[in-house]
Structures are given as C-alpha cells and as structure tokens.
Amino acid sequence: MLSDLIKLFFPEICSGCGTVLSKTENGICSSCMIELKQFKNSFKKKYFGRVKIESETYAFEFVKDQIFQQILHNIKYKKHKNAAYSLGIELGKIISLKMNDIDAIIPIPISNNKKKKTGYNQCDIIAIGVQEVLNVPILQDYISRKNKMYSQKHSDRFQRWKNTENQFQLSGNFDEAMHVLLLDDVVTSGATIHGCAKLIEGKIKKISVAALARTKHEVG
Secondary structure (H helix, E strand, O other), rough: OHHHHHHHOOOOOOOOOOOOOOOEEEOOOOOHHHHHHHHOOOOOOOOOOOOOOOOOEEEEEOOOOOOOHHHHHHHHHHHOOOHHHHHHHHHHHHHHHOOOOOOOEEEEEOOOHHHHHOOOHHHHHHHHHHHHHHHOEEEOOOOOEEEOOOOOOHHHHHHHHOOOOOOEEOOOOOOOOEEEEEEEEEEEEOHHHHHHHHHHHHOOEEEEEEEEEEEEOOOO
C-alpha cells in the first residue's frame, strides 16, 4: 500500500526517455529496451595485453549520443539503480547462453574517493542483476582500487593503459580452481580490465570478461 502511494506521487521514470514506467517495467521502458537491443553487435575479440581471456560477452554496442549513453549517464551520476539491475539481468541471460562454468563475479572496483562522490559503484548493481541469472557469488572485496586513480574519460589509448598500471590491489584470496568473471559497465580501450586481469592471472584457473557495452572502435 505504502509503495503504491509513493509511486503515485513519485512515479519511476525510464532512464532512457524519461517517460513514466508501467508496473511491469523496471528502470527502463520496453521501448527503450527494444531500441537498446538494436545496437547489439558481434564483436571481434578484444586485446587485453598478454593476459589470457577465456571468453568475452557484451550485451550492447556503445554508440555516442544514442540511448545507451543516456541510460549509462543516469546510472552513474543519478543513481538509477533499477536500470543498472535490469541491464545486468539482460547481460546475465546472454552470458548464460555462452558459459555455464562461471564460479564467481568480480565487479570492477572504483576508488573510495569516487564512491563517496557518486554514492555507489554501478558495477556492483549490474553484478547483482547478472547474479540473478547465473546464481554465483559476487566477490566485491577481492580487488580494490587505489584512491589516486583519476577518470580516464579524456585519456588516449596509451595513457589509459599506463594509468591503470599498479592501480589495483588484491584484497582477498582466490581458489585456484575458479573461473572468474570480471564485470564492467563499458569496455573501451580494455585498459581497466587488463589491470584487474593481470592482478589475478595465475591465481585462478580462468578469467572471462563481461560488460553491458563495448565501443566498436577505440575511443580517444
């Protein structure tokens, strides 16, 4: 009853187009979800340095000035957690069609400074959506990010890779037999994934990568 009253006076809006959502929609309206899926692409394998990546999964293509960019902005800066969760479920469905041996999910961490500023790490919420489908644990505290890491938004490819060197640290112990899924929101140069993968390489059996979206071409 109380939740219905809250929705009556403060209705949830779509992270993509801003329309009021129906009772069956969560975070993103059906129309925007259909539009998102039109950008789904088959990607060639990404380069992650010398780290062996078992599998890569991306739900959508990141296209500048298109619907996904708007949704991602609202997820990252306006705390549209329901949208992050819903997209995580969509990603989880795609992963489940490709792999059935994932043992754990590690969301790509952000620094404590950035987390205090934004309020949360969007990858943690995306991971909850993926977990809903894969039914495996989320290891949130196994890799941490140092506070001195800055945004890579305006860095070129070489700078991105240099900036992520030694920016992550292990905070937990791994089972050597595990197949771990590194989870990000968007993969551009691949530098962030490489930084985390390099850290756990050799400590587990296999590393796979997943993200809501990937840029088709290099950014910056």
